[in-house]
Amino acid sequence: MKWVYPIAKGLFEPNRENTPGENLFFKLFELFILFYTVKFSFEWAHYTQFRNAEVVLPLGIANYIDVSIFFDNYLSFLIALAILVIAIVAFFRKGPKWLYMVAMLLFHLLYVIRFSQGEIPHSQNLIGLSLLCFAIGLIWYPDKRTMPRFIIGSILFFIGLGYTSAFVAKLIGTGIHWFDGRHLWLWISEKSIDILSREGVYHPNFLQSLALNSVGIASLILLIGWFTEFIGFTLWWHKLRPFTTTLLIAMHIGITLTMNIRFDAFVIQLILIGYPWYKILDIYFKETPAWVARTL
Amino acid sequence: MKHAELKSGMKIIGIILLVFAGTVATHEGEFWPFSIYPMFSQAGNPWTRAMVLDVTYHDSEEIWEIHSLNERSAAVISLRNLGVDQIDFSNFVSKTEHWSESRKNALSTMFSNDFPDGSRWMIVKVRGELVQEDSVIVQIQPLLLLSDGEVMSNPLLDNSHYFIEEE
Numbered sequence: 001m002k003w004v005y006p007i008a009k010g011l012f013e014p015n016r017e018n019t020p021g022e023n024l025f026f027k028l029f030e031l032f033i034l035f036y037t038v039k040f041s042f043e044w045a046h047y048t049q050f051r052n053a054e055v056v057l058p059l060g061i062a063n064y065i066d067v068s069i070f071f072d073n074y075l076s077f078l079i080a081l082a083i084l085v086i087a088i089v090a091f092f093r094k095g096p097k098w099l100y101m102v103a104m105l106l107f108h109l110l111y112v113i114r115f116s117q118g119e120i121p122h123s124q125n126l127i128g129l130s131l132l133c134f135a136i137g138l139i140w141y142p143d144k145r146t147m148p149r150f151i152i153g154s155i156l157f158f159i160g161l162g163y164t165s166a167f168v169a170k171l172i173g174t175g176i177h178w179f180d181g182r183h184l185w186l187w188i189s190e191k192s193i194d195i196l197s198r199e200g201v202y203h204p205n206f207l208q209s210l211a212l213n214s215v216g217i218a219s220l221i222l223l224i225g226w227f228t229e230f231i232g233f234t235l236w237w238h239k240l241r242p243f244t245t246t247l248l249i250a251m252h253i254g255i256t257l258t259m260n261i262r263f264d265a266f267v268i269q270l271i272l273i274g275y276p277w278y279k280i281l282d283i284y285f286k287e288t289p290a291w292v293a294r295t296l
Numbered sequence: 297m298k299h300a301e302l303k304s305g306m307k308i309i310g311i312i313l314l315v316f317a318g319t320v321a322t323h324e325g326e327f328w329p330f331s332i333y334p335m336f337s338q339a340g341n342p343w344t345r346a347m348v349l350d351v352t353y354h355d356s357e358e359i360w361e362i363h364s365l366n367e368r369s370a371a372v373i374s375l376r377n378l379g380v381d382q383i384d385f386s387n388f389v390s391k392t393e394h395w396s397e398s399r400k401n402a403l404s405t406m407f408s409n410d411f412p413d414g415s416r417w418m419i420v421k422v423r424g425e426l427v428q429e430d431s432v433i434v435q436i437q438p439l440l441l442l443s444d445g446e447v448m449s450n451p452l453l454d455n456s457h458y459f460i461e462e463e
Binding site for chain 1: 299302304307312313319325326329332334335336337338343346347348357365371372376378380382385392400406424426430432434442448458
């Protein structure tokens with residue numbers, strides 16, 4: 001399994017010394033993940049309580065249990081509240097080390113309850129995946145000292161894999177002509193109906209007008225986006241990571257402008273994890289803050 | 297980080313990867329937060345979405361006619377203002393194959409808190425497809441009328457539009 005070693009080296013940077021900046025960044029990143037976990041939980045609970053009516057599309061564990069029992073009596077809010085309490089306790093490393101895993105299972109349950117109405121959104125996937133990596137790292141990774149490096153590395157592994165797998169899904173689903181600009185015309189028209197339905201009005205923006213007026217420009221937009229997805233796996237190597245991250249962020253801005261699909265948490269997480277922010281923190285922190293050292 | 301830690305790190309990732317592959321392979325590519333991200337993988341296919349049109353002051357005969365998006369005269373009801381997720385709504389309408397009474401009631405309940413007295417709201421399917429290799433046409437098909445707590449089907453459409461048989 002020699003081929004795994006360069007990937008492991010790229011993800012975990014074994015020769016880099018642990019620094020105060022890295023430790024502080026890790027706890028701030030954990031806080032970011034928990035903030036979005038709790039935010040999404042309460043948003044989903046609220047929508048479920050007041051809008052969910054029937055299970056239209058069972059996802060995940062909803063294939064095996066009837067999640068409509070959570071639609072009423074504020075049960076979804078109870079789950080969200082449990083996630084909030086667990087997040088606070090686990091962040092300070094109080095209680096057993098499997099607390100994040102419980103939070104993850106509840107988070108999955110709440111997702112399949114809320115999104116049982118037909119929509120399969122992906123903008124919250126990175127937050128869910130990160131919480132899972134935290135849960136697994138805390139339980140199974142043997143060395144507490146190097147655990148932050150493992151958690152961040154494993155998140156990067158799955159982000160890279162996700163983008164490249166999206167590239168492959170398009171290649172298998174459509175073929176090499178996926179980037180034909182007329183496909184973008186169809187998607188722009190489809191998304192324009194979503195915006196019209198949401199807002200009551202819709203006007204194409206500059207980039208959409210440009211793509212709709214030229215099949216060549218529309219094709220070029222798709223080709224650049226598709227290529228960027230393909231190189232997603234290069235996030236695994238720390239030297240290439242900042243460049244790939246920049247391209248991925250640009251791709252997400254392009255998706256927002258052409259198809260009106262926003263991935264706020266996704267993009268913020270990419271910005272956080274794709275660049276070596278610890279280097280800046282190391283300028284200001286010569287020692288790991290006491291509360292960080294206690295709660296790593 | 298020592299060599300042994302690198303090894304155990306990759307071993308754990310490998311195990312997660314196996315769980316990832318097992319769950320998405322048996323659940324059509326989605327087992328949150330695992331996903332193969334299949335969105336937009338099938339390009340060029342016709343699409344169907346849904347909207348709500350305010351037909352309160354429109355002629356009762358004309359409201360049932362299929363028409364193109366460009367010919368639309370009824371205002372679109374903003375679902376954001378009603379607190380309804382437009383993607384959920386679209387999927388609810390486009391993926392329902394049997395418009396049973398309970399499904400119609402569920403649709404009616406979605407809007408019951410915000411439905412102004414005396415109003416008539418038309419639930420429409422919107423279909424888009426590529427034609428003649430160089431243009432996209434978008435057509436509006438009226439499906440269900442919400443009025444005075446009732447849900448009426450389009451008299452111009454036959455039953456197959458409301459009870460789709462599995463092939």
